[in-house]
Amino acid sequence: DLEQDIAGLLRKYNKNVILTVNKVDNPQRLIQANEFYGMGFQNVCFISAISGSGTGELLEEIIKFIDAPAAPSTDGLPRLAILGQPNVGKSSLVNMLVGEERNIVTDIAGTTRDSLHSHYKLFQKEFIIIDTAGIRKKAKVNEDLEFYSVIRAVKSLDEADVCILMIDAQTSVEKQDLAILSMAEKKRKGVVLAINKWDLVKKETNTMKQMEEDIRRKVAPFKDVPVVFTSVKEKQRVFKVVELALQVHDNRKRVVDEKELNEKMLKSIEQFPHPSVRGQFLQIKKITQVPASSPTFIFEVNFPNDVRDSYRQFLDNKLRAHFNFTGVPLNIFFRKK
Template sequence: MLPVVAIVGRPNVGKSTLFNRLLGERQAIVHDISGVTRDRHYGESFWNDRDFTVIDTGGYLPGQSDAIVSGIRAQAEIAIREADVIVFVTDVQKGISREDDTVADLLRRQDKPVILAANKSDNSEKALDAPEFYKLGFNDLFPVSALSGSGTGELLDRLVELFPDKESVESEEKWPKISIIGRPNVGKSSLINALLKDERCIVTDIAGTTRDSINSRLEYEGKTYTLIDTAGLRKRSRVHDNIEFYSMIRTEKSIRECDVAVILVDASRGFEVQDVRLLRIAEQFNKGMIIALNKWDLVKKETNTAKEFIDAIYQKVPNLKYVPVITISATNKLRIHRIIDECRIVLDEREKKIPTSRLNQFLKEITAERPLPFKRGRQLSIKYITQVKHKPPVFSFFMNMPRELPANYRRYIENKLREQFGFKGVPVTMVFKEK
């Protein structure tokens, strides 16, 4: 997991402005009315050779019972628990307030590094007032102006120094990561337990038991994998509880950081819209994908039940027919190890490298079979192909007038590419450049 930085503080001290400054783009709504930021905003940033996640939180107001304020407070507390480093933002122009004291008291109880950002230090005169905030009890203090960017470079330097050691993080992540994702109560924890043959995760019939992502190490046929059990992903309109909002963010984060996403489907309920959404998220991040139809023992079967179920899935996602579908039962341990067998295949497919000579022979064959069309009186022509990246695979096509290449011909190329070279369960990226 990437290091996580949480930006916290009372309302209207410039947290969202600092969030936008650290990300280098305008993602959070910035307004001088307190309470604009209600939920946590996530974004990714980069500094001094380190990638990290930044969380913007709503203004922390202790003691108030208003439902919205309570919700903002709970969101901030969740972000604090999730963070590796906390940036506590204060307002130099207004000095230390009672709310600042309360936030400081909360942060001192955390066993985590805290950096004080004395914001709105827009000139050297205002920056001279920043040392007052040492009274809050934190050693790292930086006068900054989130609006102009003044002092944020020094703050970022210190942030990166406080992150977990990069080498130790990389050594922990050397094994392929398999994320088990799905709607609530489809049997994710039961599947993990069945694979690990122990009670690593709590298993219950109550939907939503797993609030966070849980990592486990699995050794199978001489190879080691990291299994990630995630919270069930509900439709956004049904997410009312702060913890469930957090679970949803973590689920999406685990998809982003895994190598293969296993989309677990409750076969007794069918393939639903939320399952499609999970597939689309995994495809968006170019992850390996497998669809596992769980609770297959509860499905009434006829001669072609499995084929008809799989065909129905592919009708809903026709451009994802390359994703393998398997039937399992976690409770009966029916074919559960096929998941790991398929993951191994998909991992190998993600790492596949095709020599440029083979790709260009392939190009000659497919363009001879179906010549490129004419556009604006000229025939489109692809000069050559090369694979510029693997894990996931990316191919560059150099041609004249790339913007004129029809979408149906792009699909033709991808279908032929898969027919010739495989890439089972793996999204393929094709980039067309002018030559």
């Protein structure tokens, strides 16, 4: 029959063959499928494409026959994830930076399905850049493939150090952009806002300044974040985006000298003390930065559970004023002294 003819043809070429039997989706069919061993192939896999059963074993068999060159180590390199809504120019940015068409670029939203990693090493800069599928509202994700692509995009944020959030300058910051920003902040990732398609915006004297003020108002309280207006198509301020992202990466790794930290922060606290609570004054005597993936500070205070959120924000602002933590969410904890 046809299968035997194809098998005979494959044997002539002396190639590695994996016989894959589909629709094996129950124990009865698995028993029946054993007859395919009679075709004489060493590697036989039973799968069910509709349920995914057996596909993992098939991939493992395929990998055995792939001689991939050893990839250079990328441990310790900054990892920049490009996130945003569909069709804001994420793939165009990656293609421009790496100098090749790694990603398909069209005007159709949702073209990028997988998260693609590119190793950039030019002009004395080296980092990993991750392009992701566009993240849109759940109600608008109506394809299974796109649904899983969005999940992979969200997971890409977990392995990134800095998120470059690309926003369409024609629509400015939308609700979904704020949701992505909030997700990056909760995961304690560095953030750069890249406002793309700036060439398509009708400009007046203070258009850029007014739009930046509007953006910072919308992203409050996380306002200490770099904002750069760019046009990937016109190659306008593209490398500025990268420079800011690498600076944010350095900010995220910053360790402050403990003596300098206490001198500057305790002086600010002395000038603006916490309001009294139940007739008791809150006293902060020492601040310590502890090792963590993002800057983390512990304030020793006599009543840690009574510190108000507004004063926590005050301390956050002062840390940023004294030390450069632009684009980086800060962790602030209070401990009884």
